[in-house]
Amino acid sequence: MHSTSQKILREDRPKRRGRARRTQTQPSSELPIIQHRSIPSYQLLSETALSKIEAQADWLMENIGVEFRSDEVAIELFREAGATVKGESVKFELGLLRQLCSTAPEQFKLHSRVPRHTITLGGDNVVLMPGYGSPFVTDLDKGRRYATLEDFQNFVKLSYSTPYLHHSGGTVCEPTDIPVNKRHLDMVYAHLKLSTKPFMGGVTAPERARDSIEMARIVFGKEYLESHAVMQGNINVNSPFIYDDTMSGSLRVYAEANQCVCVSPAIFGGAMGPVTPAAITAQTLAEGMVGVALTQLVRPGCPVVLGSFHSTMNLRTGSLTFGTPEANLVTMALTQLANRLGVPVRSGTGGQITAANAPDGQAMQDSANGMWATLLSGTHQVWHAAGWLEGGLTMSYEKFIMDLDNCGAMLKMFQGMAVNEDAFSKESYAETGPGQNFLSTSHTMKHFANANYESLLPDAGPYEMWLENGSKTAAERANGVWKKMLETYEEPSLNDAINRELQAFIAARKTSMPDEWY
Amino acid sequence: MHSTSQKILREDRPKRRGRARRTQTQPSSELPIIQHRSIPSYQLLSETALSKIEAQADWLMENIGVEFRSDEVAIELFREAGATVKGESVKFELGLLRQLCSTAPEQFKLHSRVPRHTITLGGDNVVLMPGYGSPFVTDLDKGRRYATLEDFQNFVKLSYSTPYLHHSGGTVCEPTDIPVNKRHLDMVYAHLKLSTKPFMGGVTAPERARDSIEMARIVFGKEYLESHAVMQGNINVNSPFIYDDTMSGSLRVYAEANQCVCVSPAIFGGAMGPVTPAAITAQTLAEGMVGVALTQLVRPGCPVVLGSFHSTMNLRTGSLTFGTPEANLVTMALTQLANRLGVPVRSGTGGQITAANAPDGQAMQDSANGMWATLLSGTHQVWHAAGWLEGGLTMSYEKFIMDLDNCGAMLKMFQGMAVNEDAFSKESYAETGPGQNFLSTSHTMKHFANANYESLLPDAGPYEMWLENGSKTAAERANGVWKKMLETYEEPSLNDAINRELQAFIAARKTSMPDEWY
Secondary structure, X not given: OEEOOOOOOHHHOXXXXXXXXXXXXXXXXXXXXXXXXXXXXXXXXXXXXXXXXXXXXXXXXXXXXXXXXXXXXXXXXXXXXXXXXXXXXEEOOOOHXXXXXXXXXXXXXXXXXXXXXXXXXXXXXXXXXXXXXXXXXXXXXXXXXXXXXXXXXXXXXXXXXXXXXXXXXXXXXXXXXXXXXXXXXXXXXXXXXXXXXXXXXXXXXXXXXXXXXXXXXXXXXXXXXHHOOOEEEXXXXXXXOEEEXXXXXXXXXXXXXXXXXXXXXXXXXXXXXXXXXXXHHHHHHHHHHHHHHHHHHHOOOOOEEEEEXXXXXXXXXXXXXXXXXXXXXXXXXXXXXXXXXXXXXEEEOOOOOOOOOOOOHHHHHHHHHHHHHHHHOXXXXXXXXOOEEHHHOEEEHHHHHHHHHHHHHHHHHHOOOOOOHHHHOHHHHHHOOXXXXXOOOHHHHHHOOXXXXXXXXXXXXXXXXXXXXXXXXXHHHHHHHHHHHHHHOOOOOOOHHHHHHHHHHHHHHHHOOOOOOO | OEEOOOOOOHHHXXXXXXXXXXXXXXXXXXXXXXXXXXXXXXXXXXXXXXXXXXXXXXXXXXXXOEEEEXXXXXXXXXXXXXXXXXXXXXXXOOOHHHHHHOOOOOOXXXXXXXXXXXXXXXXXXXXXXXXXXXXXXXXXXXXXXXXXXXXXXXXXXXXXXXXXXXXXXXXOEOOOOOOOOOHHHHHHHXXXXXXXXXXXXXXXXXXXXXXXXXXXXXXXXXXHHHHOOOEEEEEEOEOOOEEEHHHHHHHHHHHHOOOEEEEEOEEEEOOOEOOOHHHHHHHHHHHHHHHHHHHHHHOOXXXXXXXXXXXXXXXXXXXXXXXXXXXXXXXXXXXXHHHHHOOXXXXXXXXXXXXXXXXXHHHHHHHHHHHHHHHHOOOOEEOOOOOEEHHHOEEEHHHHHHHHHHHHHHHHHHOOOOOOHHHHOHHHHHHOOOOOOOOOOHHHHHHOOOOOOOOOOOOOOOHHHHHHOOOOOHHHHHHHHHHHHHHHOOOOOOOHHHHHHHHHHHHHHHHOOOOOOO
């Protein structure tokens, strides 16, 4: 999506109409948001292969089961539903788990206070989100450092300002300057105040999940939340086969409030499961279905997403690896399996993920590889679509822009190819002839401004110009883009009374407990 | 396919068995070569859309036609076949062109003097090749400079040494230190002497095409070549709708010798055709079919590939752009159309292409995007799979390695996901339990060495180690890899008498004409 030095027929090209519009710096409110995939999804596995993986998942839950550590409420819910409970172990007779999942909706909305930011999870829709969970941030000016609340707010602003992300994310980066037990308050406030896109609330303790939901109730109204999901909570499984009480407790809080849960087993092949893609796929499905079932036991019909966080590792060195062919196969298979289960799916370590330490060639190669597997398979929700470096340890401001650029390109591709008489433009051929160019045909003049996706990055120009300008890498050219986006960011309006109520809630919660830093 | 800093459970990982084997530096002769795609191809367009594009292509050839400039032989062949000829213009009544293409084989082999390097074009097979046509090369040691014969030879050696390319390419880079009218002799000699992989011969004049074929006859035998294709000639169309006599003349030389032709229209949307992807697709198909038909008129059954070189341009600035969503849509559609025509297809500006001036994040993002569209659609022959920078102006030694790495990863993905009891490894779950790791299961111990694709690039390591080692980008880490490959390159054997005959032929041809530098 970038330019080369080979300028052809420069003098003949269509006249610029005023300054080239750099759409990415326009206010978010003016830009169309593409959520719909108009091209087919890629079907990796056959019906037979999918059935075999489902049978393996069923076998795992019949024979291995999961443990709910210290969550008697969850265990009791499963016992009542007919599961085989022994101590903290929960197993499922063949067919039971799928039956418990059957009330989960196939498609649902996450509502925004601004209609254009309401999104659909499921069907032919995609939801792109920024990275999640990095303790560090980096940019080319200040280098790598612990993330702060200001960084967190910056990424919320950037995600709000682009049409290429649909969701504000959750813990986009850790605001490490805020006590651990109070961070969720500042993060949820930033999502609600600085953005109107759907977001994720706290999950690191059930009471933090409750605080997050309470803040959403202040903005949207208590009754509204009873029937409308506006937020998500991410529930990680301690794979293999463990749900700890923090996670299952937070899951229950979100489900009770009818807010969306995303259940994410976390399996690196060879560590938390066998090394083979088929085994990782089956185990992810099995562990994930248990979380989906729990949401439905708490509140039938509760919106839930089957997630995953799987990847490969180098088993010679112990390093985690991302964007790998084996991980991409699992991502594509899981999308098919979630569709068969009838639950929206979050990409399993898809998105734009990498183990690289800088936004270099490796980072973008890994990221593009992961993104194609994720998006072409028809995944509904894509975490880590922008910013992720170092296996998630760091959010990079420059990679965020480079990733956004690819999100925009992929969303353009999602619109597919128009095959009709206007596109064929037979009349153009009457205006030209063999050997003549099409730069000035009426069709080109009509379409040139919007025919092609335009990169967010400034054009590097031909080699000699690029050299003169300091041989700037893509990351260096992205540096100015995020700054410009932050400069031109316009905060959405929020009712004053609501804002004051939010602030009062936060203040009260903060003074109610001493700071905790662990 | 790379490593991160998050080392988990390092002490538990399987013991290294001696030094980690870096398979990429093993002699080519020991490594398996994957040519077969075991995963489904992606079908972008519906039957209806494909039919509409075919109808547009037919309309173009009925109403616009092509011009064969100064090639009376080609024009006469078309006239005899029933085409409508007026001067140099050739048009085709509905149905005629497809009928003329019908003798082209759907699948065929390019033979090597070493059976393991014989490749299949068509079906579920893929042929990856290095870049083509760059006047410049670049590496991190010596920077960007005009390419020489030594560079050319280096890239032939590198392509020979990797299992991730199947073909030696053609004018991988221009040996600018050799006179223009003699370069083809040195290039073909390098392909024949330094490699055993199939290759492309000269096309810049019909007599250079004849020299190239003559040299192949010396190696393979004249009779053998009559019934076995061992090489290809790339025939570029001067889009829109022009075949010049150099190209159509060279096409006829290859076809007469029963050697493979690749016909490549060259269309940048808005310049050599309308700006819309559907129009570019139809025009490429139309122009390409004419070349395919000509090969069949010269020699029915002659092996031919429907190629393309299409992409987008920034119509505000005139810059060419690569790896764009619009170009990727065309690539995917053309593969479907060629399959319907029954002719193997060369990627249309797929492969790992970019306008970037350095092997940075942009370069690899563009390249991975182009590669996925190309490979997933089931394209049979992929030019520019390694090394391409600056819209083809430069071959980069480092990008060559980074691209190779992705070729290897994609070929691994092509093998698909094994879904069977060994992969599921039920016994692993008996060896472990909830919360326990799989690092030492017998299944992991059995599979760890080969389960995952292993990157060609040295591991960057965790952030702190990477920083201490000089914060090397992927390109910097690739720098040592190509040097090591050249160091360990082993030349294939070639019969002495044949080699002397080749050298004598080249010497005779070189002395028969004065140097020409244009």
